[in-house]
Amino acid sequence: MSKIDLNNISHSYNPNDPNPIYALNPFSMTWENGKRYAILGPSGCGKTTMLNIVSGLVRPSAGSILFDDKDVTDLKTESRNIAQVFQFPVIYNTMTVYENLAFPLKCRDFPKTKIDERVKSVADTLSLQSFLNSPARKLTADQKQLISLGRGLVREDVAAVLMDEPLTVIDPDLKFRLRRKLKEINEEFKTTLVYVTHDQNEAMTFADNIIVMSEGEVVQAGTPKELFERPNTTFVGYFIGSPAMNLFETEASSNDSVKINNTIIKTSTNLTNLKDKKIKLGIRSEFIKIAENQSENLLDVDVDKVEDLGNYKLLTAKMGSLTIKSKINRETEVPSSNVKLHIPAEKCCVYQDEKLV
């Protein structure tokens, strides 16, 4: 359990090339002790590279890593005291479940009684007690993944537990319970957990802080709320949330309003310097509602379709060539014509060159 500092870390798989291609662009970040972090991004964006740099499986091309202000950049994985769980279960085939769980402690010469105590406690947490004496290779894939997870959690003194999409092979019900379990473990033992995923729901429900990555770049780091309401870039707006953020190409028409298909929409952003520039207006479909008694920021739209998605209705509306998506209550009846949608000014985000103004 320590604070982890990443200072100007970058990584390239061809560092000696005159034009190195970066798998990870230079970035700095601090992971506080005892918090839960999620690294979120599409496949190939550098999530796993970042994780492997922290665990020491990959040495960064530049920059340094500090655990509790101690430089560990040159330390090997074995001496970093870190735990990592991989996407697919990794178990020691010749050992029993108990021996598997005990292995990280045995390698570090813990006393027998301590090992026994820790293994029993972890097995308890992960409901593996009844398998403790069976050979690990005879278990099912998700039980094997539990063993991997258990080996990550069995040491109490690790700097952090890094997880690389650990729940991919686990069925949804157990996934949900495990995520809760991990949260509990974090709250109880103050273990720093870092969780790599490409599933935004998983990231949102699990982490205090989400780090969104795209093409080797840390695009935004923040709480789920920040990422949801004020995405830093259009990528984050697009990637986070379902459906993706509504984005309209537009231009500033006054100091604080933009024009969408000849309709003036007020925003809470100062647009004085953005006159005649290409900008985008972004708004979450959650914030767009059918207008009731509002008088401004209204869009006249034609209803394209209404989908009932169980817990909400998704309204897809057209306005000329624009498509607008809005999440509305299940109970709301959508009139077939003359629909006005209300865009709340304070929820509007304005982007120039894909970056939040």
Next chain:
Amino acid sequence: MNFKHKYVFLFPGLFVLIGILIFPIIFVVRLSLSGWNSYNGLNFIGLENYVRLFTDDPRFWQSFLRLSFLSVTTVILQYVIGFALAHMVWKDIKFQRFFRVLFLIPMMTTPVIMTVIWRTFFHESLGPVNDILSNFGMSPKWLTDPVLAKFTVIIVEVWQWTPFMFLLLLAGLLSLPKEPFLAAAIDGASPVRKFLYVTFPLMAPISIGAIIIRLIEASKIMDTVYVLTSGGPGTATETSSFYIFIKGLREFQMGYAASMSFTYLIIMIISLTVIAKVLTKVLLKD
């Protein structure tokens, strides 16, 4: 679909299979039930050859025991040395490509020619080995001492065929997944533990395959013995195949040689099946 011409297309393959595999086996069985000579032709004599083999030929069974000892010893040595070499050039080391090729050279040489060279090496009065050893007051009888001659055969066999084992095991090592090793590093496993709990268990299926292939090959040992010692001194290095060769092609007791060949084949099939089962049980713990 009723495709009448399919037999036409099957024929070339079947012809080769029958011609080079099925027919010889059937012919050997038939031959083993006869005394074959130019005077009587292929005369049927029933089980006479087998009765002789099982009741009146300790030399065959001794040669078979000797063969078992030689092949098991050489294969174990080849496995241990081959694994060590493969493990050595598996990781990034200096001159990795050079070593990988170097270790394969013995396999690329012709066994008979190399055995002639080895025979010269081990020649008791003229060979370089004893030339060096004589400086220390030793001159072992590499080829004429009954015990040492077996040892010499083992050295030559191991030298010749360890590269094959090396090749199979290196291919196996290179195909292993990375994650278990990363996980072991994270768990803090020492190199010995990594080998015992990760590398070796992962290599078990490949090891079994490699050992069985080499056992089959090693049981056919013939050229090394023929060139190095001709089965001597006495019968000290005589193996089954060499004994069958003597009976069949030196003394022209073709029928008897055929019965030995067939018996040998049956014993090999049974024992290799048992060995494969045992290895699977021990190495894979299944």
